[in-house]
Amino acid sequence: MxxxxxxxxxxxxxxxxxxxxxxxxxxxxxxxxxxxxxxLGRRLVEAFAGWEWLLVPIGLVKLVAAWLPLGAARAGWPLRPLSRGVCWLGAAVLLLWGGLNTVVGNLVLAGVIVPDGGYDRPGMVGHAFLWDPLFLAWGLALAVGLAQSRASRARVAASAG
Structure with missing residues (x-):
């Protein structure tokens, strides 16, 4: 088993x-x-000015999303198709969001993409080299964990009996 x-x-x-x-x-x-x-970038900081408290529930959701897959795996993937499907959806979003924004941020920094009106360099560096690669790594680790924890129906049935 x-x-x-x-x-x-x-x-x-x-x-x-x-x-x-x-x-x-x-x-x-x-x-x-x-x-x-x-x-984070000047535009994002300005958009949240006075509303920073909204980052608390966002942070709590991230925390739950971070540990839910391991907890579900420990519990034997309750409601298996639903719990694994939600986790795979999360992995896909993290991979796409993190991957796309990492690539675009690096292309902007390299001068391949030139945004109209310029860009906020500290924010672009943060997204290109820290926040979006962190989303990408999170999604990659989640996808690898989900792929490795996949069990055939026969194995799941055998371990239940």
Missing amino acids: TSYAGRGRTALLLAGVLGSVHAAFSLYWGVGGEWLVET
Whole structure:
């Protein structure tokens, strides 16, 4: 019998840690922290001015999303098609969002893409080299963990009986 520990646990644990880093910064900024806030970009900071508290529930959602897959794997994937489907959807969103924004940010910094009106360099550097690659790594770890933890119906049935 294969437990969750042997099938994707390390990757799901890594996904939890990476998601927790993202969540921790959202929570930190939500309660008034300012370290690395310039890496978000002037436009985003201005859009949240006076509404920073909204980052607290966003951070809490990220925290739940970070650890839910490992918890579900430990519990044997309750409601298996639904729980794994939601996790795969999350992995896809993280991979697409993080991957696309990492590539675009790096193309802007390299001068391949030139935005009308210029761009905020500290914000672009933050997204190209920190926040979006972190989303990408989180999504990749989650996808690897999900792929490794996949069990055939026969194996699931055998372990239940």
